[in-house]
Amino acid sequence: MIYPWHQESWQKLTSCQDKLPNAWLLIGQRGVGKRTFARHLSTALLCENPSSPFVACGKCQSCHLSSQNSHPDLYELTPIIEDEDNAKKLLQIKIEAVRKMIESVHLTPLRAKRRVVLIHPAESMNVQAANALLKVLEEPSDTVIFILIAHSRDRLLPTIKSRCRQFLLPTPPRSEALAYLRKNKVEHAEEKLAFYGGSPLLVTDEDYGDLHEEFLHILTAPKLLLILNIAEHFDKSKLPLSLFLDWFHKWLIDLIAVSQGCENVFYPQHRTRLAELVEDIQILPLFALYDKVTNLVPYGQHTLNVKLAVESLLIDYLKLTLDI
Numbered sequence: 001m002i003y004p005w006h007q008e009s010w011q012k013l014t015s016c017q018d019k020l021p022n023a024w025l026l027i028g029q030r031g032v033g034k035r036t037f038a039r040h041l042s043t044a045l046l047c048e049n050p051s052s053p054f055v056a057c058g059k060c061q062s063c064h065l066s067s068q069n070s071h072p073d074l075y076e077l078t079p080i081i082e083d084e085d086n087a088k089k090l091l092q093i094k095i096e097a098v099r100k101m102i103e104s105v106h107l108t109p110l111r112a113k114r115r116v117v118l119i120h121p122a123e124s125m126n127v128q129a130a131n132a133l134l135k136v137l138e139e140p141s142d143t144v145i146f147i148l149i150a151h152s153r154d155r156l157l158p159t160i161k162s163r164c165r166q167f168l169l170p171t172p173p174r175s176e177a178l179a180y181l182r183k184n185k186v187e188h189a190e191e192k193l194a195f196y197g198g199s200p201l202l203v204t205d206e207d208y209g210d211l212h213e214e215f216l217h218i219l220t221a222p223k224l225l226l227i228l229n230i231a232e233h234f235d236k237s238k239l240p241l242s243l244f245l246d247w248f249h250k251w252l253i254d255l256i257a258v259s260q261g262c263e264n265v266f267y268p269q270h271r272t273r274l275a276e277l278v279e280d281i282q283i284l285p286l287f288a289l290y291d292k293v294t295n296l297v298p299y300g301q302h303t304l305n306v307k308l309a310v311e312s313l314l315i316d317y318l319k320l321t322l323d324i
């Protein structure tokens, strides 16, 4: 299965007459269906009886195993979440994991005529892991095909990119994304799609309803007591700081956009209030706060003092709006 907005991409990929590449690199915004596309591709590559190239039969044992996500010739490499309880430590793909994968995939395929390795997101490989993978990509094997998935092309080593056939998977047009969400009975589809930057598959994630609303209420009318309360709520809910940073980052981007006379993107329902706020906000401190939040984003999954971080950032925001 692939999403309707990727049908055209699928035609393009499969109509290429060149020899199969040793590695594909699928690039696209988070939450548009890259992994689903990659699995569809791997199913076709592993099918024992394809009706034509890239068309899996859907009946053979390999197709059955692929549909169960348990094909022995499919190897998926993803970052390991060390602490699943509070999801505060999202690890990188490290060299040990890449080495283990290399040892395994060079054995003879068990069922299909080749093995497929899915790496996602490829940018989560650290430098050592990426270099270990590069060595394999430099010595292609006829029985192994790599499919790398990346949200951000810029965070991959140029040497890795140059070894892959790169393929862009587009974000669906807004009308198509909204149609998909409405079909899935998502409430407030327009607001949610805007908040998730046009990625329909992120919208079905939990939206933290009340806490997010409480947070937005504070941003529209910040008060110290409310800030202290929400910092405590956030901490007690054991949510990672990254979630707060995402919400706040998007709000600041919207404020900056409005201050520059542009349309805001993420919170269209608060457009009027954002316009009122920027009347009194000093622009330079606003940019400084935006930079501060941006710099914290890479640490959002690590254990930090969440309460203190939320308090401190929101107090900076309060100062902005107090015009001091």
Ligand SMILES: [Zn+2]
Pocket: 047, 048, 049, 050, 056, 057, 058, 059, 060, 061, 062, 063
């Ligand atoms: Zn098949």
